[in-house]
Amino acid sequence: MKGSWNKHTFLMGALILTLLLFLPAASAFIAPQTPQTPQIPQTGQRWDERFKILALKRAQIILEDRRQKYERMKDLFEKQLVSRENFEKAEADYHTARVAYQEAMLNVVFDRPHVTILKAIKYQTPEGQKRVKLTLKNSSGGSFELEQLEFLQKEDPSLTAGLDLSKLTNVYVSLKSEGSIISEPYEARIPVLPNNGKANVDFLLLKDVDNVVVSINYADKLDEKQIYLQKDASANIVTMNSSQFSQEANLEGEATYDLMLERFTSESNIFKLKVINLPKQVSYEFVDTETSARLSQVKFTEGVTSKKLSLTLHLPKRADEQIVIDKKMEFYALVLDPREAEDLSAKEGHNFTKEEVEEIKGGVVELELIPKGVGKIEVEAVSLYHEIDPGKELNMEVTVRNTGTRRLDNITLKTDLPYRWKSKIEPDVIPSLMPEKEKVVNIAFYPPEDVGVGDYESKLKTEAIADNRPVETEDKTIRVHVKAKANILGSTLLVLFLVGLVVGIVVFGIRLSRR
Secondary structure: OHHHHHHHHHHHHHHHHHHHHHHHHHHHHHOOOOOOOOOOOOOOOOOOHHHHHHHHHHHHHHHHHHHHHHHHHHHHHHOOOOOHHHHHHHHHHHHHHHHHHHHHHHHHHHOOOOEEEEEEEEEEOOOOOEEEEEEEEEOHHHOOOHHHHHHHHOOOHHHHOOOOOOEEEEEEEEEEEOOEEOEEOOOEEEEEEEOOOEEEEEEEEOOOOOEEEEEEEEOOEEEEEEEEOEEOHHHOEEEEEOOOOEEEEEOOOEEEEEEEEEEEOOOOOEEEEEEEOOOOOOEEEEEEOOOOOEEOEEEOOOOOOEEEEEEEEEOOOOOOOOOOOOOOEEEEEEEEOHHHHHHHHOOOOOOOOHHHHHOOOOEEEEEEEEEEOOOOEEEEEOOOEEEEOOOOOEEEEEEEEEOOOOOEEEEEEEEEOOOOOEEEEEOOEEEEEOOOOEEEEEEEEEOOOOOOOEEEEEEEEEEEEEOOEEOOOOOEEEEEEEOOOOOHHHHHHHHHHHHHHHHHHHHHHHHHHHO
């Protein structure tokens, strides 16, 4: 009995000794270490996607190791072989490794999503609207292969719950120029853009430009690219537009229209310029705004898709049945390929209807011109220099003539007189005067009674209105010379003296000859 007790005692002591020696090493082995999470690059650093995937795999290995240690520690804790402190530490390390793994995974998936602009085509609708069609592609799959990340969901699907690596959602697109949005709608939304998928967005241009900034907002990232718009060659036309489509011009004057030509074709490089429905009395010319050269045709060289020209009209001096003052004239400027221009030349002088103009294959812009008459006035007199005796008045006539092309209204004549002089004008107001008509006006000048001998000047001013606008006039200067009073007695004595002197000389000469 005693031997048996000693044997059990010896076995128990050996077991306790073995546990005492084994537990520290086991604790060190079981206790989880602080996970070494992959380092995330700082701002400005650029990691290749391959290294990010390696960092993700490393985080997965660490997570798996921490999970196993956590499960072993949990089992030992349930058997009361480890303390609660060691168990909670293992649990915390496991959750830390889990978070580090998710962080590395998100760094791979969402660090560099990318949307590519495949096409940006500018085109014109039959109504004349300028539009842009964008084709976008989700190129995020280009930075890593999603198939290589299948291991993300193998071990613990909860880690990637709620994450869809196959698409971008809520992609917002707009077009800008000089910092302002120039597209309608102002911002277009693409709800879902699958990986490697494409989407088309169509905008109306609120401002006609050739360069735009495409602004794309996705995945909390704003991506802006300045691009040159392609022209839709499928329309096979050259368009023509003018911002100054309606103008007024005086007869014998000019009107200039700015023209913008845009090429939407890949065929002919040379195009003819023409004007139709314009009266023959009005001459015109197309001018290159850069070189000031007169043009009858334009050529688009390689890479050139737009040109700026001007159309200048020269109006005749007089109005007629076709050119009526204040009546709108509608005409069309055209840019055509040579074949269409040749067909149109066969109809020279024909007045095209709007329906016929719509059938013309080419760039067409409708323009308007409103002829305006010019108000001109002339004041004429037989002479502007007069002589009067002291105390006498001066009466003269002036002729007021309308030499312009518009009726003159409220013609008023006024005089600017020397001190104490007076005048009378009849009539002093002419209500209206038609072109090429004239009116005689009488003007009387009254000098003061004690006016001195000398020269005096008086200005005749004329004011008139044409089309509610003042007409420029030129003042006339009238010069008056006041003669000195004649001395009759002195003049008589002088004459008698001279006559007597002459008679005396004659008599003396006769007597001298007789001797």
